[in-house]
Amino acid sequence: MAKERDLEFTKPGEMAFIDDQKMMLAARVARLRTGRAWAEDPPSRTRHLITNIRVTGDDGDELDVESNFHLYRARLKSEEDSWIGSRCDRLRRVGESFHIVKRNVYLEHTVLLSRNLSNFF
Amino acid sequence: MTKETNSLTGERIDGFVSLETGEIDRSIFFDSAVFEHEMETIFGRAWLFLCHATQIPERGDFFESVMGRDNVLVVRQKDGSIKALLNTCAHRGNAVCRAEEGNARSFLCSYHGWSYGIDGRLKGVPGHKNFYKGDLDKSKHGLREVAQVADYKGFIFATHDPTAPSLDDFLGATGRLSLDLLAMKGDMEIVPGIQKFTIDCNWKIAVDNLFDWYHPQVTHASAFAPSVLGSMLGGGGQNGAEEIDMTDLQMQDGADLDIPLGLISGTNFEQSVVLGEYGHAIGGPTATSSGNADMISGPWRDTPEAKEALGPAGAGVAGHPNLFPTLWVVQEMSQLSLRIPRTPDSTEIWWFTFADRNLDPGMRQFSVNLVSHIFGPAGLLEQDDGENWSQATHQSCGFASRNIPHLLNMGLGHGEIIDEGGLKRIEGFTSEHAQLYTYHAWAQWMKDLDWDELKEATTPGDTI
Numbered sequence: 001m002a003k004e005r006d007l008e009f010t011k012p013g014e015m016a017f018i019d020d021q022k023m024m025l026a027a028r029v030a031r032l033r034t035g036r037a038w039a040e041d042p043p044s045r046t047r048h049l050i051t052n053i054r055v056t057g058d059d060g061d062e063l064d065v066e067s068n069f070h071l072y073r074a075r076l077k078s079e080e081d082s083w084i085g086s087r088c089d090r091l092r093r094v095g096e097s098f099h100i101v102k103r104n105v106y107l108e109h110t111v112l113l114s115r116n117l118s119n120f121f
Numbered sequence: 122m123t124k125e126t127n128s129l130t131g132e133r134i135d136g137f138v139s140l141e142t143g144e145i146d147r148s149i150f151f152d153s154a155v156f157e158h159e160m161e162t163i164f165g166r167a168w169l170f171l172c173h174a175t176q177i178p179e180r181g182d183f184f185e186s187v188m189g190r191d192n193v194l195v196v197r198q199k200d201g202s203i204k205a206l207l208n209t210c211a212h213r214g215n216a217v218c219r220a221e222e223g224n225a226r227s228f229l230c231s232y233h234g235w236s237y238g239i240d241g242r243l244k245g246v247p248g249h250k251n252f253y254k255g256d257l258d259k260s261k262h263g264l265r266e267v268a269q270v271a272d273y274k275g276f277i278f279a280t281h282d283p284t285a286p287s288l289d290d291f292l293g294a295t296g297r298l299s300l301d302l303l304a305m306k307g308d309m310e311i312v313p314g315i316q317k318f319t320i321d322c323n324w325k326i327a328v329d330n331l332f333d334w335y336h337p338q339v340t341h342a343s344a345f346a347p348s349v350l351g352s353m354l355g356g357g358g359q360n361g362a363e364e365i366d367m368t369d370l371q372m373q374d375g376a377d378l379d380i381p382l383g384l385i386s387g388t389n390f391e392q393s394v395v396l397g398e399y400g401h402a403i404g405g406p407t408a409t410s411s412g413n414a415d416m417i418s419g420p421w422r423d424t425p426e427a428k429e430a431l432g433p434a435g436a437g438v439a440g441h442p443n444l445f446p447t448l449w450v451v452q453e454m455s456q457l458s459l460r461i462p463r464t465p466d467s468t469e470i471w472w473f474t475f476a477d478r479n480l481d482p483g484m485r486q487f488s489v490n491l492v493s494h495i496f497g498p499a500g501l502l503e504q505d506d507g508e509n510w511s512q513a514t515h516q517s518c519g520f521a522s523r524n525i526p527h528l529l530n531m532g533l534g535h536g537e538i539i540d541e542g543g544l545k546r547i548e549g550f551t552s553e554h555a556q557l558y559t560y561h562a563w564a565q566w567m568k569d570l571d572w573d574e575l576k577e578a579t580t581p582g583d584t585i
């Protein structure tokens with residue numbers, strides 16, 4: 001079964017749920033501002049819980065940072081979704097803060113149990 | 122052929138769908154007896170899509186697919202042929218494979234250790250000599266094969282019914298055209314990564330929506346906004362279509378919802394609907410309609426092979442096909458969207474994405490990216506569909522709400538069916554003909570007619 005374990009995640013160039021460049025991320029934000037983004041109207045109530053933050057690389061300008069997350073979404077009257085997974089980020093030092101250069105998100109689900117992914121990870 | 126499985130009589134089934142009024146009984150979306158009956162008369166008999174040949178190119182490659190509630194291992198054999206095996210141990214039912222796809226030399230059951238070849242033959246039984254005293258006839262306890270498996274241009278289908286007509290016959294002109302609209306775009310192969318997600322809706326609501334060119338302008342209004350996909354979808358529009366102008370949309374006043382011109386729907390777009398035997402149908406813009414938004418494919422329709430496969434009547438068709446019951450051929454994005462009923466109000470959606478092997482790497486990357494931006498759970502279009510389907514399912518259940526019909530009467534009585542080369546089509550603008558006909562065919566399947574009767578009962582007449 002080792003072979004199948006290697007297949008758990010697709011690779012760059014293959015299909016992902018979300019495969020965005022900056023322009024597309026901007027489009028997602030713009031969508032929410034149209035007032036007609038029905039999946040987020042009324043907006044979902046979400047919370048990101050981040051744990052196990054580890055810096056795995058640091059070349060002075062940029063850092064590789066891994067973390068685990070729990071994204072919780074409550075929606076409408078009685079609906080809830082949970083996504084748990086890990087994030088591998090490349091962060092750039094900018095002044096006193098960091099900018100996200102790149103983010104890979106690995107979800108624990110194979111079949112998503114939610115009806116969409118209308119939120120940000 | 123009568124089966125006493127539950128209380129669904131032919132008479133009750135006939136009352137579910139009216140071609141005269143375009144009204145559908147909402148109980149078919151939540152009644153568990155209806156669901157059980159569907160599992161038998163539709164998912165127990167129809168040819169169902171399993172996967173594409175390019176997903177399992179090598180010996181031992183497998184992909185786990187679903188037929189009704191049976192999980193099926195589609196496995197490439199030593200001789201290159203394909204077998205579809207039920208993923209259930211012949212001993213006491215355990216799954217013999219827990220990966221969704223991969224490569225196997227054998228399937229080992231984790232319960233008592235029976236092992237099977239990739240052809241399903243039972244090879245190893247722990248304790249065969251000591252406990253079974255050699256009495257167990259291994260040749261009788263292999264993995265069960267699905268009754269019939271066949272492929273059309275690499276699209277693999279199977280049926281549980283040994284008496285079902287051939288796949289070719291089942292597809293007919295409409296089904297073949299539906300698959301050709303994807304197969305003829307090039308040397309198509311799967312892009313690894315089948316997106317799977319779950320929507321809490323009845324599967325028929327999801328299927329009915331794929332023909333629905335009435336909803337994009339409203340449901341997907343945010344995606345088509347100029348600041349979002351509007352510009353990307355061709356600012357000013359391909360073929361002279363104008364960007365959607367939603368500024369005058371008044372949600373509280375239905376009269377104002379008739380948007381002047383939309384990017385892919387609206388009043389001025391020529392559409393064609395194709396209705397086929399066994400319930401296959403296609404609905405949407407014509408190939409030359411200003412509402413047609415094929416963004417990646419180029420002039421593939423002009424190759425001699427495509428012309429020949431599509432035929433003169435098929436060449437103009439560019440809408441959304443559904444192969445009855447649950448396979449949406451999203452030809453403009455080179456994708457398939459399979460809807461898998463799990464319970465009356467839970468449906469899995471599986472997205473299969475294809476690319477032309479001859480596409481240059483940059484264009485391939487663009488197309489793979491693009492489809493994830495449009496469809497799938499995070500797609501800018503599809504995000505907004507799920508909640509509508511879920512609410513349409515659940516708001517239909519109430520004691521009083523269930524008595525209101527599910528309404529599909531747009532254009533009813535105006536659909537003149539033209540028969541050209543075996544393709545039965547309706548020219549016109551946005552209508553609900555394809556949905557209504559799909560429900561009509563669904564009701565015929567539910568009556569458990571024999572195959573000849575079913576074909577006749579699902580053959581379109583002169584008008585709708």
Ligand code: FES
Nearest residue numbers: 210212213230233
């Ligand atoms: S159930 Fe598979 S070996 Fe017993």
Ligand SMILES: [Fe+2]
Nearest residue numbers: 337340502506
């Ligand atoms: Fe939609």
